[in-house]
Amino acid sequence: MFKSLSSRISFLVFSIVISFNLVLMTIFYLALEKKSKEHFKKSIDTITNSIPNYYQIPLWNLDTKVIMEITEAFLKDKTIKGIQVIDIDSSILYQKFSDGDNATSLFNTPLIEIRKIPIIHTNSNSLGIIQVFFSSKNYHDENRAIILRMITVFSLFSFLIVFALYYILNNFLRNPLVILLKAIASTEKTQYSVRIHQNFPAELGQIATEFNKAMEKVQESENKLLSQNQNLEYLVSERTHQLDEQRAQMINSSRLASLGEFSAGISHEINNPLAVIHGNSRILLNHINSGKLDRQFEGPISKIKLMTERIQKIIKNLRTFARDGEKDEKQLFEIAKFIDEIHLLAKVKLDKSQIAFEFLNLSSLTHLYGQEVPLSQVIINLINNSADAISEQNEKWVKVSIEKDNHSAVIKITDSGHGIPATIQTKMMNPFFTTKEVGKGTGLGLSISLGIIKNHGGEFYYNKEAKNTQFIIKLxxxxxxxxxx
Ligand SMILES: Nc1ncnc2c1ncn2[C@@H]1O[C@H](COP(=O)(O)OP(=O)(O)O)[C@@H](O)[C@H]1O
Ligand SMILES: [Mg+2]
Known part of the structure; x- marks a missing residue:
């Protein structure tokens, strides 16, 4: 019921004031009672003393009329409730009571004091007794009325004081405290932007100002911390990415190095016998031309010569491709030759899965500018990825096209796949991300390709808009x- 501070204080003050009031009123009432008792006694004594003077003569004369008149006169006094005039034979000569009382009822009424006043003649003969019923009820009633009035006024006054106090406490203490409390509570939800804009009185105002200052500081350091955190997060992710890229680059380089060594060894081993086969096939062709050998061998021998030339070409390309061309000079190179060589190297894998290959130059470009070897690695990587993705499909093709827009040569590598799932799209350019089984995928192809294209100042991205799976290179x-x- 008294939850708020102001109502509690008000109730406390109210209780104190009321208790004080009651104590004060009790003391006051007791004093008043004492005073009126004394007053009552005094007036009884005065009346008692004066009574013989009034009744002496009429009693002596037994003048009932005068006795009646005197009695009536005395009864006008409110403290006198009844008078009995008793003669010497103890018989009642005359009696009169106010307010319809009688002697019996008055005997049993509280606050009644009875005085028997003997009336004596000057010759010392007793004339009778006047019995007077005094009542102090009037005094009591008066006192009570006074006290009641005082209590009423005092209580009204206390109520007024308490209401005023409640109002003051509410406005100047409780409301500011509630606002302060709310502000403090809101900081729990890390809302450090909260400020107290109201003007509070005295110390409360100071508390509000201090609170605002503290929040200002907390917010400042919070912001600082946040930006430091963000910075740190950014730095860490940037550094991790860099490290991943470096690692990828390193692995790629060492892979290429060992591949280069391997293909150099192989090509040396193959080239020698190949040179012998090639040389001998040329000799045989010369023999056919000079008529030493039958013409029917011309076809097969030409084929052998052509094939050995093709093998030589593949080996030459393989050696070139299996080399880390990162430090190669950028230069102009011919598109047709570039694509031919790529096709030659990719053919084995494409043919194995019966994947059709198509190249379209839709631009006026005949040359490209850059590092030929790394760029061919990018496209072979993409063709290899396509071949891996579509090898199990019914419709199998890979298309490479070159277009030109205002500022760049646009190379599109499209395969018959139906796009890459969004969850993979977001991660596939990260180094080491692969969905292929261990030993098959390294997760390096796309990230290395991205690095190479960036190194050319170009763009490399997956085209979400395309109907089929498509990567775009812009140089x-x-x-x-x-x-x-
Ligand atoms: N043409 C494509 N079709 C479908 N998925 C592809 C294609 N190209 C790349 N991906 C996805 O991107 C991943 C990363 O490719 P890549 O960086 O070349 O690494 P890897 O080929 O070793 O897995 C692949 O594992 C594959 O899930
Ligand atoms: Mg790959």
Whole structure:
């Protein structure tokens, strides 16, 4: 019921005031009673003393009329409730009571004091007794009325004081405290932007100002911490990414190095016998031309010569491709040759899964500018990814096209797949991300490709809009390339 501070204080003050009031009124009442008792006694004595003077003569004369008149006169006094005039034979000569009382009822009424006043003649003969019924009820009633009035006034006054106090406490103490409390509570939910804008009186105002200052500081350091945190998070992710890229680059380089060594060894081993086969097939062809050998062998021997030339070419390309061309100079190179060589290297894998390959140059470009080997690695990577993705499909094809827009040469690598799931799209450019089984995928292809294209100042991205699975490479057209067009 008394939950708020102001109502509790008000109730306390109210209780104190009321108790004080009651104590005060009791003391006052007792004093008043004492005073009126004395007053009552005094007036009884005065009346008692005066009574013989009034009744002496009429009693002597037995003048009933005068006795009646005197009695009536005395009864006008409110303290006198009844008078009995008793003669010497103890018989009642005359009696009169106010307010319809009688002697019996008055005997049993509280606050009644009875005085028997003997009336004696001057010759010392007794004339009779006047019995007077005094009542102090009037005094009591008066006292009570006074006290009641005082209590009423005092209580009204206390109520007024308490209401005023409640109002003051509520407005100047409780409301500010509630606002302060709310503000403090809101900081629990880390709402440090909260401020107290109201003007509070005295110390409360100071508390509010201090609170605002404290919040200002907390917010400042919170913001600082937040930005430091963000910075740190950014730095960590940036650094992790860099490290991943470096690791990927390293692995790629060492992979290429061992592949390079391996293919150099193999090509050396193959090239020698191949040179012998090639040389001998040429000799045989010469024999056919000079008529030493029958013409029917010309077809097969030409084929052997052509095939050995093709093998030589593949080996040469393999050696080139299996080399880390990162430090190669950028230069103009011919698109047709570039695509031919890529196709030659990718053919084995494409043919194995019976995947059709198509190249379309839809631009006026005949040359591209950049590091030929790394760029061919990018496209072979993409063709390999396509071949992995679609090998089990019914419809199997990979298309490479070159277009030109205002500022760049646009190379699109599209396969017959139906797009890459969004969950993979977001991660696939990260180094080491792969969905392929262990030993098959390294997760390096796309991230290395991205690095190579960035190194060319170009763009490399997955095209979400395309109907099939499509990656786009944009290489900027610079002054070198413009000259070639
Ligand atoms: N043409 C594509 N079709 C479907 N998924 C692809 C294609 N190209 C790349 N991906 C997905 O991207 C992942 C990462 O590719 P990549 O970086 O080349 O690493 P890896 O080929 O070793 O897995 C692949 O594992 C595959 O899930
Ligand atoms: Mg790959």
């Amino acid at each position: 900027p057209i610079n002054e070198h390339l413009s000259q070639a067009i």
